[in-house]
Amino acid sequence: MSTTDLKLEAKAKLTLEDKEYELPVVKGSESEVGIDITKLRNISGAITLDSGYANTGSCQSAITFIDGERGILRYRGYPIEELAEKSNFIEVAYLLIYGFLPTKAQLDDFHYKLTHHSLLHEDMKKFFEGFPPTAHPMGILSAMVSSLSAFYPEAGYNADIELNIIRLIAKLNTIAAFSYKKSIGQPYVYPQNHLSYAADFLHMMFSVPTEPYEVPKALEDALDLLLILHADHEQNCSTSTVRMVGSSEANLFASISAGICALWGPLHGGANQQVITMLQKIQDDGGDYKKYVNLAKDKESKFKLMGFGHRVYKNFDPRARILKHAADRVLSELGIKDPMLDIAKNLEDIALKDDFFVERKLYPNVDFYSGIIYRAMGIPTNMFTVMFALGRLPGWIAQWKEMRETPGVRIYRPRQIFIGETQRSYVPISKR
Numbered sequence: 001m002s003t004t005d006l007k008l009e010a011k012a013k014l015t016l017e018d019k020e021y022e023l024p025v026v027k028g029s030e031s032e033v034g035i036d037i038t039k040l041r042n043i044s045g046a047i048t049l050d051s052g053y054a055n056t057g058s059c060q061s062a063i064t065f066i067d068g069e070r071g072i073l074r075y076r077g078y079p080i081e082e083l084a085e086k087s088n089f090i091e092v093a094y095l096l097i098y099g100f101l102p103t104k105a106q107l108d109d110f111h112y113k114l115t116h117h118s119l120l121h122e123d124m125k126k127f128f129e130g131f132p133p134t135a136h137p138m139g140i141l142s143a144m145v146s147s148l149s150a151f152y153p154e155a156g157y158n159a160d161i162e163l164n165i166i167r168l169i170a171k172l173n174t175i176a177a178f179s180y181k182k183s184i185g186q187p188y189v190y191p192q193n194h195l196s197y198a199a200d201f202l203h204m205m206f207s208v209p210t211e212p213y214e215v216p217k218a219l220e221d222a223l224d225l226l227l228i229l230h231a232d233h234e235q236n237c238s239t240s241t242v243r244m245v246g247s248s249e250a251n252l253f254a255s256i257s258a259g260i261c262a263l264w265g266p267l268h269g270g271a272n273q274q275v276i277t278m279l280q281k282i283q284d285d286g287g288d289y290k291k292y293v294n295l296a297k298d299k300e301s302k303f304k305l306m307g308f309g310h311r312v313y314k315n316f317d318p319r320a321r322i323l324k325h326a327a328d329r330v331l332s333e334l335g336i337k338d339p340m341l342d343i344a345k346n347l348e349d350i351a352l353k354d355d356f357f358v359e360r361k362l363y364p365n366v367d368f369y370s371g372i373i374y375r376a377m378g379i380p381t382n383m384f385t386v387m388f389a390l391g392r393l394p395g396w397i398a399q400w401k402e403m404r405e406t407p408g409v410r411i412y413r414p415r416q417i418f419i420g421e422t423q424r425s426y427v428p429i430s431k432r
Contacts, residue, residue, distance in 0.1 A: 010025045011023065011024065011025060012024075012025050012035045014040075014044070016044055016046055019044070021040070021043055021044050023035050023036060023037060023040065024036040028060075030065055030067070034057050041415070047415045047417075049417050053240070057235075058235055058240060058243070058412075059235065059243065059403065059406075060406075061234070061235070061399070061402060062076070062099070062402070063075070063076065063096060063232060063234075063395070063398050063399060063402060064076075064096075064232045064233065064234045064395070065077070065234075066233070066234050066312060068310075068312040068313045068314050069314050069315065070315070071313055071315050071316045071317065071318050072318065073233075073318050073319065075092065075095060075096055075231065075232060076095050076096065076099055076100070078095070078101075080228075080229065080318050080319060080322070081318060081322065083095075083228055084225055084228055084229060084322045087228065088196075088224055088228070089197055089198065089224045089227040089228050089231070089391075090107070090110065090111055090114065090196075090197055091107055092227075092228050092231050092394065093169060093231065093393075093394035094106070094107060094110050096231055096232055096394045096395055096397075096398040097165060097394055097397055097398045097401060110166075113166045113170070114166060114169055114170045114197065115170070115191075115193045116170075116193070117166050117167050117170035117171065118170040118171060118173060118174050118191040118193075118200070119171075119174070119190065119191065120171060120174055120175065120178070121151050123151075124144065124147065124151065125178075125188065127143070127144060127147055128140070128144070128178055128179075128182045128188075129182075131143075131182060133183065133185060135182070135183065136183075136264075136382060137176070137179040137180055137182075137183055137382055137383055137385075137386045138260065138261075138263075138264045138385050138386055138389070139264075140175075140179040140182060140183075141172075141175060141176060141179050141260055141386055141389060142257045142260040142261050142264070143257075144175045144178075144179070145168070145172065145175065145253055145256055145257040145260060146253060146254055146257035148167065148168070148171065148253040149251050149253040149254060152164065152167065152253075161252065161401065161404075164251075164252050164253070165252070165397055165401075168252060168253065168256060168393065168397065169393060169394065169397070172389070172390060172393055173191070173197060173200060173201050173204075173390065174190075174191050174204065176201065176383075176386050176387075176389070176390055177189065177201055177204030177205050178204070179386065180205055180380075180383055180386075181204075181205075183382070186208060187208070187209055188204075189203065189204045189205075189207045189208070189209070190204070191203075191204060195215070196220060196224070197224070197227075198220050198221075198223040198224040198227065199215040199220040201223065201390070202215045202219060202220065202223060202377070203215055205379070206378065216333075216334065218329070218330055218333040218334060219330070219334075219377050222326055222329075222330045222373055222377070223377065223387075225322070225323075225326055226323070226326075226370055226373060226374075226387065226391060227390060227391040228391070229319040229322060229323065229366060229370075229391070230366075230370075230387075230388055230391030230392050231391055231392065231394050231395050232392065232394065232395025232398065232399070233392075233395065236268070237262050237263075237265070237267075237268045238259040238260070238262035238263040238268060238269070238392065238396070239259065239392075239395060239396060239399050241258050241259050241261075241262040242255050242256060242258065242259040242262075242396045242399055242400050243399055243400065243403045243412070244258075244412040245258040245259075246400045246403055246404060247403065247409060247410070247411045247412040248411050248412075249411075252397070252400060255396075255400050256393065256396055256397070256400070259389075259392075259396045260389050263385060263388060263389055263392065264385055269384075269385040269388040269389065269392075270384075270385050271306070271307070271367040272307070272367040272368075272370045272371035272374065272384045272385075272388070273371070273381050273382070273384045273385060274306040274307070274367075275306045275307040275344075275367055275368050275371035275372075276340075276371045276375055276381050276384070277306070277381070278292075278305070278306045278307075279340045279343050279344055279371075280340060282343050283339055283340050283343060287339060287342075287343055289343050289346050289347055289350075290350075292305070292347075293305070293347070293350055293354070297356050305347065305351070305362070306367075306368075307364060307365055307367045307368030307369075307371065308351055308357065308362040308363065308364055308365065308368065309360070309361060309362040309363065309365060310365045310366075313365070314361060315361065316363055317363070317365045317366050319366040320363070320364055320365050320366045320368065320369055323366060323369035323370060323373065324348075324364070324369055326369070326373060327369045327372050327373050327376075330373055330376050330377075331372075331376055334376060336376050338375070338376070340375070341372055341375065341376065344368070344371075344372050347364075348364050348368070351363060351364055352364070370384075370387075370388075371384065374387060
């Protein structure tokens with residue numbers, strides 16, 4: 001659907017220095033209204049200032065719809081609750097990338113191709129060996145994804161996109177697991193064609209040559225669910241980064257590598273890692289979670305409960321509701337007794353009942369529950385953001401592909417309001 005298709009008869013009027021300008025108004029399929037300022041600079045000489053782009057629509061997209069006020073998240077029109085209950089990650093990836101649910105034949109073919117492109121070129125192991133033991137798995141992940149363009153030199157902007165999509169989804173699973181093995185000094189474990197995407201990752205993570213890891217069904221299902229819930233989330237920091245880099249006609253691998261770097265930040269993909277760090281801090285301090293609840297309520301305290309509330313969702317995070325049940329199920333089925341997880345459950349109970357948290361809508365969010373589940377799986381904290389990247393990959397690909405296929409898209413080039421020095425004359429060093 002083009003901008004022209006969405007334009008309304010209504011106009012927005014802007015008055016600037018006694019001059020009035022009319023701007024087109026556009027309306028999305030879910031009745032979102034936007035003011036089209038594409039030609040504002042041409043007609044008025046002015047630009048808009050929107051630090052952090054919080055009120056700026058950077059694109060039109062048909063992939064993901066979010067209504068934070070009502071707690072709605074849909075992929076291609078399908079409610080996240082239905083996909084979480086009835087679908088699997090590979091089917092959701094297909095849906096996001098191609099726009100429709102696959103037939104059985106299409107899904108079988110997609111899965112077959114992913115399975116048979118999961119091996120890495122053996123020379124890539126030399127790249128892994130070049131990283132020091134202290135290298136963060138996210139740094140390794142980003143570098144290795146970027147290096148794929150060297151192993152597939154035909155992977156330019158106009159390359160065989162479908163094949164590169166398959167390669168990337170298939171190989172990121174392996175790269176992520178190899179990144180972990182590198183960080184702990186263990187030999188790499190190769191992918192197995194008979195396993196599902198989620199089970200194969202856990203197999204490569206936790207197997208050793210002398211002792212193959214039998215993946216518990218509860219963990220396989222839990223990881224598949226986590227990947228679905230993280231698969232896309234509209235124009236967030238990392239997704240916008242993928243689109244921005246891709247707008248320069250950078251290839252798919254380079255664009256996704258940039259998205260991984262954006263996700264790495266603690267304000268984005270690192271949030272669930274901060275949850276576990278907080279829980280560890282409380283445990284080390286004797287496990288007195290009530291003390292930290294009181295600190296969170298104290299205006300003079302700088303302490304914040306991590307994993308509570310959400311910038312987009314104002315009533316509840318639909319993904320968190322799904323993960324709460326999953327967390328309860330996983331902990332129960334595995335019979336896990338972990339003092340840190342007990343602290344998490346106590347914090348959750350308080351946050352859902354205490355007026356202080358309820359009135360401020362500081363409910364446990366998706367990062368809170370995902371951190372708990374990853375810990376229960378035995379996945380180390382420094383791998384949490386890597387897990388996020390695995391899930392978000394189909395959304396990044398879908399966004400990159402949509403941008404590439406949209407007619408008339410220009411290279412992203414935001415403007416600025418300059419606040420520096422005006423013109424000055426150069427002063428020779430001898431006179432300073």
